[in-house]
Amino acid sequence: MLAILWLAVSILNFCFCRTSGAKLLWLNFGFLCLFAGATELYLKSLGYGSFGRPPARHEGNKTALTKPHEILGYTLPAEIRATDRAYSGDELMWDVTYTMDRRGLRVTPEPQRRDRCILFFGGSFVFGEGIDDEATLPYQVGEMMAPDVKAYNFGMTGYGAHQMLAALELGLVDETLDCDRNAVSDVVYQSLSMHLLRAAGVAPWDDHGPRYELDEKGEAIYRGHFDDGYRKLLRPLLKRAHKSAIYQRAFGKWQYFRRPKPADSDRFIAIVWQAREIVRDRYPCAAFHILFWDTDWHLNEEVIARFEARGLKVHRVSTILPDYGATETGDIYNVHPDDDHPNGLANAGVADFFVKSVFSEESPCDKPVLSD
Numbered sequence: 001m002l003a004i005l006w007l008a009v010s011i012l013n014f015c016f017c018r019t020s021g022a023k024l025l026w027l028n029f030g031f032l033c034l035f036a037g038a039t040e041l042y043l044k045s046l047g048y049g050s051f052g053r054p055p056a057r058h059e060g061n062k063t064a065l066t067k068p069h070e071i072l073g074y075t076l077p078a079e080i081r082a083t084d085r086a087y088s089g090d091e092l093m094w095d096v097t098y099t100m101d102r103r104g105l106r107v108t109p110e111p112q113r114r115d116r117c118i119l120f121f122g123g124s125f126v127f128g129e130g131i132d133d134e135a136t137l138p139y140q141v142g143e144m145m146a147p148d149v150k151a152y153n154f155g156m157t158g159y160g161a162h163q164m165l166a167a168l169e170l171g172l173v174d175e176t177l178d179c180d181r182n183a184v185s186d187v188v189y190q191s192l193s194m195h196l197l198r199a200a201g202v203a204p205w206d207d208h209g210p211r212y213e214l215d216e217k218g219e220a221i222y223r224g225h226f227d228d229g230y231r232k233l234l235r236p237l238l239k240r241a242h243k244s245a246i247y248q249r250a251f252g253k254w255q256y257f258r259r260p261k262p263a264d265s266d267r268f269i270a271i272v273w274q275a276r277e278i279v280r281d282r283y284p285c286a287a288f289h290i291l292f293w294d295t296d297w298h299l300n301e302e303v304i305a306r307f308e309a310r311g312l313k314v315h316r317v318s319t320i321l322p323d324y325g326a327t328e329t330g331d332i333y334n335v336h337p338d339d340d341h342p343n344g345l346a347n348a349g350v351a352d353f354f355v356k357s358v359f360s361e362e363s364p365c366d367k368p369v370l371s372d
Contacts (some may be wrong), residue, residue, distance in 0.1 A: 135344030
């Protein structure tokens, strides 16, 4: 549509311009618009516009799950149930219900006691996109460790490490927890390499998310929101470009506004490391873990190496689930062949690993302080 508009403007200017130089300029610009419009239509006919996947269609009231939040950009409302039926073309991918508790978190089992609390952070993988409440990783951990352990699911679709840091740093987690700080034994950040781009503010859905920049010491400093200042004008233009088939043909495999830069990795590593430091300070009995979904992305090894160089503990999903990502069997862990979010089977395997091999390790505190 935009190409057609500019083509019409070019024709009008060509007709009314008096000098040959101006006419030639508008003629060339008109041909450029015509070429861009034809290319856009051609690429759309080939299927570009959905990042290589069949276009997803949703039915239900899932949109009720998102509400604006001044710090995090957006968040979940409290005490709400939402249905979501997702289709890949005409094929049903999932038909699930999402339930939020009184804290505004996705529900997990309510234990008889809170002798121990485990906090989970991350995006749609930990939230549980496309699966019912009982199939999420935090829910399965809470169920396996009943009756005296409470698991909290701080995940939200589209979140990244920057939301985790902001929630920890600005007191949102403390406001939500109903267990003693010394009872927090473990904090798990469920990560993907693409979270480094989310922390850079180039995710098209995260307009008002918390923005962090590095200071002269290389530490991540909260600087407001992604849409502050001139960015409020720039982001709508980028989002419009993001819908273009030409753009997606050139950059679509990244599913964001642009390719990652070295500075994006620096910021991302600093954000996660700083979150770990806050956990150490606020929750003295807690261990910090990174659950890394090492999907097929070229930056995985670099990101993991940099995490480990900072002393961060990384648990690879490819190690926990040896056949995860394998061509022959990889789809058994996905909610659908056209969507690579983990299903209940994948979460069950990860939950079993953490409960038996990670959460069984002795706490740095002799005894956790019981909550009232």
